[in-house]
Amino acid sequence: MPSLYARQSLPPCRWNAMLTTHPFDDDKLREECGVFGIHGADSASAVVALGLHALQHRGQEAAGITAFDGKEFHTHRAMGHVAGNFDRDEIIRQLDGASAVGHVRYSTTGETALRNVQPLFADLSTGGFAIAHNGNISNAAALRKLLVRRGSIFQSTSDTEVIIHLVATSSYRSLLDRFIDALKQVEGAYSLICLTAEGMIGCRDPLGIRPLVIGKLGDAHILASETVALDVVGAEFLRSVEPGELIIIRDGQLTSHRPFAEQSARPCIFEYVYFSRPDSxxxxxxxxxxxxxxxxxxxxxxxxxxxxxxxxxxxxxxxxxxxxxxxxxxxxxxxxxxxxxxxxxxxxxxxxxxxxxxxxxxxxxxxxxxxxxxxxxxxxxxxxxxxxxxxxxxxxxxxxxxxxxxxxxxxxxxxxxxxxxxxxxxxxxxxxxxxxxxxxxxxxxxxxxxxxxxxxxxxxxxxxxxxxxxxxxxxGDYPTTLTDFDEHGLEDQFSLLAERVV
Structure with a gap:
């Protein structure tokens, strides 16, 4: 996810590395994230690592996996590619459990730091909660300002953490109701996979701007950004998550919910031009x-x-x-x-x-x-x-x-x-x-x-x-309101957010 709240200077050698390693790729629009989750599989984290390999084109600066073993959550996050970070047996063994969620990330002009690598995890009153996000919350700065005033303490500069705090501070009792309450307060684009002690949740924004698909591997269910990740792990493609649909995977069963008012879908057209792999x-x-x-x-x-x-x-x-x-x-x-x-x-x-x-x-x-x-x-x-x-x-x-x-x-x-x-x-x-x-x-x-x-x-x-x-x-026809942005674009955004952070 984009780090919205800090634009840091990089040393000259870092800029050289970024600009010269991809001499033809440094002028491309970059999709910022890929997500992959599986529920109900042996060695779930190993399957997630393979799925993230297939989604590496969606994010090459950092990767992370969180697994749940029935009692505890285990997380490993690192800067760099999936290979080199998750191809070692000792790492996968530490991520024990039948359910896991993973994420690959591109940073934007904001901060590149381990604290922004996903999945993000928090112990809520309802239990452990890990979240992986593809998209951008376009009112994250406004929500963050409100949450900080209410006493929330942020650990990252990622817009995704806003969702965690909205869930934590919701007045609803069940985790599902809290999650829906949180999503009804955000604007923008999101495909989310959340891992909890009770099961896995997947959700796509009401306009379906960012993609998310459902697959099955034996008795296990999978959520992923693209079908190519299902192909790589040998899973069956079931269908796409519909715009505005919320999927719950629990005890080997998948249920669908429609918590949002129906809208005309507006999926990202650039997925077809460049972002998605051609075999998806x-x-x-x-x-x-x-x-x-x-x-x-x-x-x-x-x-x-x-x-x-x-x-x-x-x-x-x-x-x-x-x-x-x-x-x-x-x-x-x-x-x-x-x-x-x-x-x-x-x-x-x-x-x-x-x-x-x-x-x-x-x-x-x-x-x-x-x-x-x-x-x-x-x-x-x-x-x-x-x-x-x-x-x-x-x-x-x-x-x-x-x-x-x-x-x-x-x-x-x-x-x-x-x-x-x-x-x-x-x-x-x-x-x-x-x-x-x-x-x-x-x-x-x-x-x-x-x-x-x-x-x-x-x-x-x-x-x-x-x-x-x-x-x-x-x-220039934006399908949602853009609370954190105005007609002058990103430069004013950075000035505004710098003031808020200070």
Whole structure:
């Protein structure tokens, strides 16, 4: 979850590590969390660790698992990847129990610290309570201020902890009623998995902005962010948790509750463009198939006379296949990605840092030289990545470089659980498409239209009065109130929250 309350400076070496380890990935929108829980399984924590491996793309800065053995809760949380933290037998043995919940996390511009790594745990009057959260509570600062005035003492800077305090201070008697009471006070996006002594609870926000699915492994039930995590552990996919649905898993039984007023669903459209793994199924739709359809729509909307279609690996590959098939232009791997560059590779100095770009991606020079190429990528955020890629193609001898983006221009910040720059740093919010093409030094640049994106998802077009998805990052049409934010975006948010923390 985003850490909303402290923006700390990192030492120069830390910034170098972050910016150079992923020379093409540091300009991507990042989903901030993945969650996985299982109830009623032998070695539950080992299954959770495998599930988190499959969800590693949703969060790579930290991971945690909490297990319940019938008497006590056991937690291990650590900075870094799942591998290296949860692939040791001694760690898994410490996390004994038939039920467990896990979390992988990306931090945002807020604090990166162990105290914010989830699952968060608290001993409440109703018993132990562990929570893992994907999303963002957009009124967390306002709620936190109120709770602190009432005497709550916060141990983290995570918006997720607000939910724990709302549960703890609720006047209702049962844990379920307290949990529902807490959720009715929050706004924004959330998919939650909570582990208690009585069972496991899963919940998706009333608009269904963030995904959550149900699976079964033998007699055990699973909740997870994506179906690919079920595939990896050998579980059967049952269905998606519906928007606004609350799932209780207890004594081998699963029950469904609908505590919220029904609303028209607005799931995040960017799950299909980039966030989810292509081998996942989101709300009944194959992500891979949608991305290929996006590429085909992009080719119909924005044709170009060229020799090769080249994906920006790996997220641009399915759309590039669709573009090539629709346009008849051959698909080729013109950029080769190395999968052996770790996040901790530190490069001192600008000159060496620039050379480090080729450690992660390198041009297939023999293929590209003298060719007119179409580069397919999923999005442009700040534009720095696209600039590097286009220059790499020119250095490899490309005769022309045309860029096609498999989504509309990203012109607005996300407040629903995505690490987005403030709007002033989004290229599409500051430039026309022509100016953006000049900035990245491309011969031409074109984006998929918003209606084209909807068509790729099987819709006739975007319903202006009732959009079928949350597409606020493209349109500025936010589906919920944003108590902690205003029209000026993140910069004012940080100033406001700094005042509140002090």
């Amino acid at each position: 199924i989101v709300d009944g739709t194959s992500v891979y198939s949608v991305r290929k359809a996006i590429g085909a729509e992009l080719a119909r909307e924005n044709p170009v006379d060229a020799d090769l279609v080249i994906p920006v690996p790996d997220s641009g590959t399915p759309a590039a296949i669709g573009y090539a098939q629709e346009s008849g232009i051959p698909f080729e791997l013109g950029i080769i990605r190395s999968h052996y560059v770790g996040r901790t590779f530190i490069q001192p100095g600008d000159k060496v840092r620039h050379l480090g770009v080729k450690l992660k991606h390198n041009a297939n020079r023999a293929l590209i030289a003298g060719q007119r190429i179409v580069l397919i990528d999923d999005s442009i955020v700040r534009g720095t990545t696209s600039l590097k890629i286009v220059q790499m193609m020119r250095d490899a001898g490309a005769a022309e470089v045309h860029m096609r983006i498999a989504s509309p221009p990203t012109s607005h910040s996300c407040f629903y659980g995505v690490d987005t720059p403030e709007r002033a740093k989004l290229l599409a919010a500051q430039m026309t498409i022509g100016q953006m093409a000049n900035f990245i030094n491309a011969d031409s640049l074109a984006f998929l239209t918003i209606d084209g994106l909807y068509r790729a998802l099987g819709e006739a077009d975007r319903k202006q009065d009732a959009p079928q998805y949350c597409d606020a990052c493209f349109t």
